[in-house]
Amino acid sequence: MPVSRLNPSNFSNLKHPRRQLQKIPLPRHKYNIITGMFEFKITGKLAGRGRTGVFSTPHGDLATPVFMPVGTHASVKSVNPRELKEIGAQIILANNYHLFLRPGSDVIAKLGGLHAFMNWDKPILTDSGGFQVWSLGEPGGGLAKITPDGVEFRSHLDGTVNFLSPEIAIDSEVKLGADIIMAFDQCTSDTAKKDAARTALELTNTWLVRGVKEWQKHDTEKQALFGIIQGALHEDLRREAAQFVVAQDLPGIAIGGETIGYNMSGTKAVIDWIADYLPENKPRYTMGLGLKPSDVLTAISLGIDMFDCVAPTRLARNGALYTGKVISKNGEYCFESNYPNERINIGNKEFAGDAGPIDENCDCPTCKNFSRAYLHHLFRSKELLYYSLASVHNLRLMLKTVEATKELASRPQS
Ligand SMILES: [Zn+2]
Numbered sequence: 001m002p003v004s005r006l007n008p009s010n011f012s013n014l015k016h017p018r019r020q021l022q023k024i025p026l027p028r029h030k031y032n033i034i035t036g037m038f039e040f041k042i043t044g045k046l047a048g049r050g051r052t053g054v055f056s057t058p059h060g061d062l063a064t065p066v067f068m069p070v071g072t073h074a075s076v077k078s079v080n081p082r083e084l085k086e087i088g089a090q091i092i093l094a095n096n097y098h099l100f101l102r103p104g105s106d107v108i109a110k111l112g113g114l115h116a117f118m119n120w121d122k123p124i125l126t127d128s129g130g131f132q133v134w135s136l137g138e139p140g141g142g143l144a145k146i147t148p149d150g151v152e153f154r155s156h157l158d159g160t161v162n163f164l165s166p167e168i169a170i171d172s173e174v175k176l177g178a179d180i181i182m183a184f185d186q187c188t189s190d191t192a193k194k195d196a197a198r199t200a201l202e203l204t205n206t207w208l209v210r211g212v213k214e215w216q217k218h219d220t221e222k223q224a225l226f227g228i229i230q231g232a233l234h235e236d237l238r239r240e241a242a243q244f245v246v247a248q249d250l251p252g253i254a255i256g257g258e259t260i261g262y263n264m265s266g267t268k269a270v271i272d273w274i275a276d277y278l279p280e281n282k283p284r285y286t287m288g289l290g291l292k293p294s295d296v297l298t299a300i301s302l303g304i305d306m307f308d309c310v311a312p313t314r315l316a317r318n319g320a321l322y323t324g325k326v327i328s329k330n331g332e333y334c335f336e337s338n339y340p341n342e343r344i345n346i347g348n349k350e351f352a353g354d355a356g357p358i359d360e361n362c363d364c365p366t367c368k369n370f371s372r373a374y375l376h377h378l379f380r381s382k383e384l385l386y387y388s389l390a391s392v393h394n395l396r397l398m399l400k401t402v403e404a405t406k407e408l409a410s411r412p413q414s
Helices: 008-015 018-023 081-086 096-101 105-110 114-118 130-137 166-176 194-215 235-247 264-277 293-301 311-317 365-369 372-380 384-410
Strands: 038-045 051-057 060-064 066-069 092-095 124-127 144-146 151-154 161-164 180-182 224-229 252-255 284-286 306-309 320-322 325-329 332-336 343-345
Touching: 038 384, 060 066, 066 092, 066 384, 081 384, 092 096, 096 105, 096 124, 096 130, 096 161, 096 166, 105 166, 114 124, 124 130, 130 144, 130 151, 161 166, 166 180, 166 194, 194 224, 194 235, 224 235, 235 252, 235 264, 252 264, 264 293, 293 332, 293 384, 311 320, 311 384, 320 384, 325 384, 332 384, 365 384, 372 384
Parallel strands: 066 306, 092 124, 124 180, 180 224, 224 252, 252 284, 284 306
Antiparallel strands: 038 051, 051 060, 144 151, 151 161, 320 343, 325 332
8 A cells, every 4th residue: 555755744845945945944853855065956847757856965966867977996987087077977976895995994084085085076975885795795705794783794805804884884984975875785686585685674774773873973964874775576575665764864765776777677666666655855866777878767757866887887898888869759768779778889890990970969079089990999909098988978878868858858849
């Protein structure tokens, strides 16, 4: 049975401009509209359940929906922060697990935090490391041991034994200083059986409460904590998880698990199951979604505001370059491409003499200045320039795909 959205009175301030809102004294623990330097406003409607909004953070405003390029090690692989800005990236993601191990959160804190360390003055989101330690412990991995306290794991770098708990993860994320920080959770596989998914979910929820307590010891007005809804592909568990996470009244809500972005029909089902529980006035984030441009269109039409994926840069390094464009068809967004999986394989012989750009509609610096033939040659020769040019293109196409939904919404339908 659908449950009505919690606390509908939270919506009432949405129509008011920020000036008026600032006059209203909000209790410190209420994050619905404003917490410290954070604010989320819905500004318009997109196809399906989609919406546009502005998510204000200490390092600037994010126009949502927003695709977040992934810079796991405090670097979006082979792309300079200056180029990221030029192609329209508004926020990047970094990973607490990797930075905790190397160079260490204390080192980054001493150097002024992640923004100063990597010379990126726009918003940053850090993932807690829950997903990474889960991957280490998966069958065949065997490098992590999960206990109620936290996760003991062997570093993938040097085999040393380390420990992450909800408290240690938050402390580390506080030192890194990202604008948005994620709770430490236990991920579950796409195929997790119900018993295993329930055990992981209960641990995730307990860890969330511990993480919130730890976060509240720090400056909650400068860093927004998001809770994560788990529950694998089990409807009742996802609904239970959604209610639990929403009840924590945090600044934002994430949907996690291996399913998200990896299994798109499963992702759609999960979002549909929990849609009625998600408050309208908080940003919603699907973690690890964005393998193909059409996947982000699906997420947008389901009312998701934020998504990230390593795929654009990883695929680019492997020769797979996105081509195509967003069209509006019967009130829905479609990604029209002449190629399977919405991408070409630049290493194929057919591109050896192709003087055209990767994508004739793309406005990225790579497409403006270089041919498919040149990229084919660079890729075959393993020239370092290839990785940069290819990554810039794939990221720009993904960012442009999201921008196109807003442009289509503002145009009259033909
Ligand atoms: Zn391009």
